[in-house]
Amino acid sequence: MVTRLLVGALGAGCAGRPAPADVIVALGGGLYDGGAPSRSTAERVRAAVRLWGEGWAPALLMSGGRAVAGVSEAQAMGRAAESAGVPRARITLEQSSLNTFENARYSASFMRARGQKRAILVTSPSHLRRSLAVFRGAGVEVLGFHDADARDDLYQAAREVVALGLFRLLGFI
Numbered sequence: 001m002v003t004r005l006l007v008g009a010l011g012a013g014c015a016g017r018p019a020p021a022d023v024i025v026a027l028g029g030g031l032y033d034g035g036a037p038s039r040s041t042a043e044r045v046r047a048a049v050r051l052w053g054e055g056w057a058p059a060l061l062m063s064g065g066r067a068v069a070g071v072s073e074a075q076a077m078g079r080a081a082e083s084a085g086v087p088r089a090r091i092t093l094e095q096s097s098l099n100t101f102e103n104a105r106y107s108a109s110f111m112r113a114r115g116q117k118r119a120i121l122v123t124s125p126s127h128l129r130r131s132l133a134v135f136r137g138a139g140v141e142v143l144g145f146h147d148a149d150a151r152d153d154l155y156q157a158a159r160e161v162v163a164l165g166l167f168r169l170l171g172f173i
Helices: 002-010 039-053 073-083 100-113 125-137 154-170
Strands: 023-027 060-063 091-094 118-122 141-145
Touching: 023 039, 023 100, 023 125, 039 060, 039 073, 039 118, 060 073, 060 100, 073 091, 091 100, 100 125, 118 125, 125 141
Parallel strands: 023 060, 023 118, 060 091, 118 141
Antiparallel strands: none
């Protein structure tokens, strides 16, 4: 019950129905040993691919530079999206970011270089509020979205409460 309440509060801002955008930005959520997407990352990719398939945006931007076994989160997400039917030409990889603040800054830079202004941001429910704030701070017009079946646990929700406070304290949001 505590987890549900925390995740619900942190997920505020999730668009029940997305609006058309220039790009769908999916944030990395970790990798398993060997470089395979973690459960959270796989949920994010699944949601991004679904939105792309429904025509909400013409392109995907996979953001995440953390690497395991020489594979970055962005690479693993890009491969998963390709396997799900998204053409490689529609996928951009941002492989330098190591945290949410960098996800936003580097993704915003990629978007500006391509003339993209509006994004659908896909992450986990508990990560959504902080991510939206940081992306907006980077100048991105952004709507939040997560996989309807995504599951966050108490650890993830508590971690986000602390991170949200820290980001506010440091002036990131």
